[in-house]
Amino acid sequence: MTASSPARPRAADGLFGPGSQSWRIDGEVLVLAGGTCALLMQLAHPAVAAGVAQHSDFRADPFARLRRTLNASFAVVFGTRPRADLALRRINAIHGAVRGIVPETGAAYRADEPDLLLWVHATLIDTALRVYDRYVAGLSPAEEEAYHAEARQIAVQLGVPEAELPRTLVELRAEMARLIAAGSVSVSPTARWLAPAVLHPTRFPPRFVWDAAHLVSLSVMPDPIRRGYGLSWSPRREAGMRRVGAVSRRLLPFVPHPLRRVPQARRAEARVAASRRQ
Numbered sequence: 001m002t003a004s005s006p007a008r009p010r011a012a013d014g015l016f017g018p019g020s021q022s023w024r025i026d027g028e029v030l031v032l033a034g035g036t037c038a039l040l041m042q043l044a045h046p047a048v049a050a051g052v053a054q055h056s057d058f059r060a061d062p063f064a065r066l067r068r069t070l071n072a073s074f075a076v077v078f079g080t081r082p083r084a085d086l087a088l089r090r091i092n093a094i095h096g097a098v099r100g101i102v103p104e105t106g107a108a109y110r111a112d113e114p115d116l117l118l119w120v121h122a123t124l125i126d127t128a129l130r131v132y133d134r135y136v137a138g139l140s141p142a143e144e145e146a147y148h149a150e151a152r153q154i155a156v157q158l159g160v161p162e163a164e165l166p167r168t169l170v171e172l173r174a175e176m177a178r179l180i181a182a183g184s185v186s187v188s189p190t191a192r193w194l195a196p197a198v199l200h201p202t203r204f205p206p207r208f209v210w211d212a213a214h215l216v217s218l219s220v221m222p223d224p225i226r227r228g229y230g231l232s233w234s235p236r237r238e239a240g241m242r243r244v245g246a247v248s249r250r251l252l253p254f255v256p257h258p259l260r261r262v263p264q265a266r267r268a269e270a271r272v273a274a275s276r277r278q
Contacts, residue, residue: 010275010276011080011081011082012080012271012272012274013081013272014080014081015076015077015084015153015154016077016150018269018272020146020150021146023078025129025136025147026077026262026265027078027262027264028132028261028262029259029262030135030136030216030252030260031128031131031136032262033213034128034130034216034220035066036198036199036213036214036218037130037217037220040191040217040221041123041127041185041221042119043198044185044186044188044191044225045119045120045185046102046104046186046190047102047113047116048116048119049188049190050100050101050102050109050190051099051100051109051111051116052194053190053194055097058197059196059197062201072091074262074264074265075264076091076154077264078264078267078268079264088154088157092112092158095117096111096112098112099111102188104189112159114160117155117159117160118155118165119179119185121151121154122173122176125147125148125169127217130220131217131220134219134241134242134245135249135252136248137249144169145169148168148169148172152165177222180222180224180225181224186228187225187228191229192228192229199211215237215241216241218233219237219241219242219245
């Protein structure tokens with residue numbers, strides 16, 4: 001290979017590798033605090049709620065779904081290329097088997113429909129960016145757009161036609177707002193039936209502990225979705241969470257790296273470092 005030849009991508013780097021916005025943002029433990037927001041926003045799409053209610057034991061064991069979702073997501077982002085490809089194939093196979101009827105409308109749905117895949121994709125991207133920007137560190141528009149561009153690669157491999165993917169984060173968020181305003185995404189009775197498994201999945205710890213744990217998520221959730229679930233919010237609470245965010249952003253740089261990063265990110269970083277020493 002000559003000096004002018006581009007370096008071949010390393011399998012150890014996975015789809016993105018060190019220096020990517022995906023590794024930077026998705027590797028932060030604190031970003032996981034937005035999980036409630038992303039999940040409740042996904043369920044706010046009536047077809048997504050129907051699929052979860054009809055094809056999973058979500059209410060009986062919500063943590064099982066959470067574990068499967070996180071394991072698959074981290075395998076795609078932080079796994080080697082072969083592992084990421086395998087995870088994507090498994091996700092596509094699961095989606096291909098999920099279909100049914102939305103009880104509130106009688107409309108047929110398939111989990112591999114591009115509009116459903118796009119909505120789920122959008123909730124994950126939007127939530128991660130909002131949580132990171134408010135509670136971890138500020139992001140420039142260029143950094144946010146880079147994260148969006150990286151995530152588009154995953155969305156395409158999961159079945160969203162590239163032509164149907166918003167080109168920019170601004171366009172993605174505009175489409176999300178349009179769907180909510182039009183009522184296409186609106187909290188259905190099925191979603192409200194599922195919500196307690198997200199908000200209060202166990203009797204212990206007490207409800208007030210769970211309520212506190214969800215504050216980060218509620219602070220970045222669109223108000224129409226909060227209201228659809230009957231979740232209270234106020235200017236006072238909003239101001240309080242903004243103060244929490246300001247403190248978090250100042251203190252987090254002093255937290256040791258191993259405590260800030262999810263285990264999958266730490267293993268990926270070690271794997272890449274080892275491959276480059278060889």
